[in-house]
Amino acid sequence: MAMSMMRSALLRNSLRSASKPSAPTRRGFSSSANHDDAYEAAKWEKITYLGAASCTILAIYNLSRGHPHSETPPEYPYLHIRNKEFPWDLDVDLEIF
């Protein structure tokens, strides 16, 4: 989606710069660009609210369920690798790494 947006923006600009210098800088596909953008802005505003609302519901659902506590696995040699000291000598909990 981002790529196509970039491409269209580039195309729009190259078209614009290729046209006559006296031509007014206006979006070519619409005679009333303002109205179009106002419509699109309102549409995407609604989509944002819809997305945010579903995120809120899903967040409440997820957070209310809590998370399972997994058992400590056996001490396989590839887990919890400690080859050398950490470069800092602060009194912090190094088990988060």
Add this chain to the structure above:
Amino acid sequence: MIFSQRHSYHLVDPSPWPISGSLGALATTVGGVMYMHSFQGGATLLSLGLLFILYTMFVWWRDVLRESTLEGHHTKVVQLGLRYGFILFIVSEVMFFFAFFWAFFHSSLAPTVEIGGIWPPKGIGVLDPWEIPFLNTLILLSSGAAVTWAHHAILAGKEKRAVYALAATVLLALVFTGFQGMEYYQAPFTISDSIYGSTFFLATGFHGFHVIIGTLFLIICGIRQYLGHLTKEHHVGFEAAAWYWHFVDVVWLFLFVSIYWWGGI
């Protein structure tokens, strides 16, 4: 405005910031290596280097804002050059993340016997992709919608609505980062737990770092929109931030599908 100029290109003034940024990067690299190998003075050089870079970023971008907003150097042709430059930057970022996906698929498609010949490695308790990661997917997609809302509001000349839309984008971005932080804290594995932990935290960690950068970029756009810097015809900074935000969003979709979902079953 410059009255004697007969072309629309921006011939920049000599600036000390490229060399100061380079020296900052050099000090950061050397200081970082020294620090990680416990050399004396490593931490000092690293901090100095980072400070130098942050200072350079501040003053350089301050100059760019003065050149564009106050001096009017960013003509149509200059804007086009800036867009090309930013697209090339995003392409380089795609390559950066490509490397981490390569490391992940290299390790997970044919798991070695040292990790039990399976992926996820034996003993790794993975995160459920349909809990927080899926929620984060929705949050990022919603913030992508919000940034599109901001874009159309700017084009329609609705200045106040654009500020609200950018605030919504930033808010969703901060919620994403909050959930990622919570997930990191509660994760049953760490970066030192096998190649799984290494590839997982390298890829998702760098993504998180990019989300934070994108959030700062959008915050700056919001402030500039509030101050009236961005207009219908003149908002390259915002467009760059929006492209960057969509890029970060797309990287997350790939992370979600390959590392969280496919790599977690």
